[in-house]
Amino acid sequence: MITAKNIHKYFETPSGTLHALKDVSLTVKPAEVVVVIGPSGSGKSTFLRCLNRLEYADAGSIVIDGVNILDPKCAINAVRAEVGMVFQSFNLFPHITVLENITMAQISVRKTRKAEADKISMELLEKVGLSQKAAAYPDQLSGGQQQRVAIARSLAMSPKVLLFDEPTSALDPEMVGEVLDVMQDLAKEGMTMVVVTHEMGFAREVADRVVFMDDGQIQEEGKPEHFFTNPQNERTKLFLKQIL
Ligand SMILES: Nc1ncnc2c1ncn2[C@@H]1O[C@H](COP(=O)(O)OP(=O)(O)OP(=O)(O)O)[C@@H](O)[C@H]1O
Numbered sequence: 001m002i003t004a005k006n007i008h009k010y011f012e013t014p015s016g017t018l019h020a021l022k023d024v025s026l027t028v029k030p031a032e033v034v035v036v037i038g039p040s041g042s043g044k045s046t047f048l049r050c051l052n053r054l055e056y057a058d059a060g061s062i063v064i065d066g067v068n069i070l071d072p073k074c075a076i077n078a079v080r081a082e083v084g085m086v087f088q089s090f091n092l093f094p095h096i097t098v099l100e101n102i103t104m105a106q107i108s109v110r111k112t113r114k115a116e117a118d119k120i121s122m123e124l125l126e127k128v129g130l131s132q133k134a135a136a137y138p139d140q141l142s143g144g145q146q147q148r149v150a151i152a153r154s155l156a157m158s159p160k161v162l163l164f165d166e167p168t169s170a171l172d173p174e175m176v177g178e179v180l181d182v183m184q185d186l187a188k189e190g191m192t193m194v195v196v197t198h199e200m201g202f203a204r205e206v207a208d209r210v211v212f213m214d215d216g217q218i219q220e221e222g223k224p225e226h227f228f229t230n231p232q233n234e235r236t237k238l239f240l241k242q243i244l
Pocket residue numbers: 011012013018020038039040041042043044045046047
């Protein structure tokens with residue numbers, strides 16, 4: 001489903017060139033849930049953003065469902081429709097309703113008729129437990145509810161893969177669970193997911209595989225039951241000691 005090979009990413013900064021991703025390779029199978037953890041600045045977000053071309057990898061190859069997304073001929077809209085992304089900040093449009101936030105891309109990008117887009121969107125709102133909020137505006141919702149709408153909006157494009165970049169980091173603690181529950185339901189339904197998170201409970205319970213990044217590299221990866229109980233790499237051990 002996702003085959004990322006030998007990815008390098010450089011950023012030009014005032015203090016020189018920063019080598020943010022150093023030869024990162026990762027394969028994600030269909031319906032697999034991969035959780036990426038690691039210290040701040042280790043390259044987790046940059047890697048995730050390369051997977052839907054929010055960042056363009058400087059070297060390497062990324063093939064998603066048979067499509068080489070680094071091919072300049074590969075249309076960016078096609079990539080974004082295949083690979084959905086949920087961000088830390090929910091990024092809903094404040095001036096339109098919850099329902100319109102979800103129908104918007106279906107109507108403008110997919111050219112779905114409004115009645116059909118409304119129907120699909122109501123089903124998705126039902127799925128995330130928010131059908132009663134269809135006519136509300138984003139600022140009338142809690143953070144957890146807004147993030148669930150953002151997930152419904154991503155699902156509206158029927159993505160093959162969903163990327164999550166710290167989806168609960170901006171939430172008050174009491175709202176984290178409701179978003180993780182929706183993500184867990186998606187995992188059970190067979191959605192292919194790559195999740196950057198600090199929620200180790202989610203990593204333990206939902207991930208098929210945990211990937212540890214540090215210093216722009218994947219240092220270690222494994223099934224959660226092995227990864228958390230028997231880490232091999234010294235950096236992983238130190239990181240887990242600090243956070244657990
Ligand atoms: N657009 C950019 N320009 C310059 N440097 C960048 C840019 N984006 C990221 N970086 C740098 O690349 C490195 C990796 O950043 P990245 O955000 O991927 O790390 P991260 O592991 O996701 O961190 P966090 O957990 O704090 O979000 C950091 O040193 C960061 O400062």
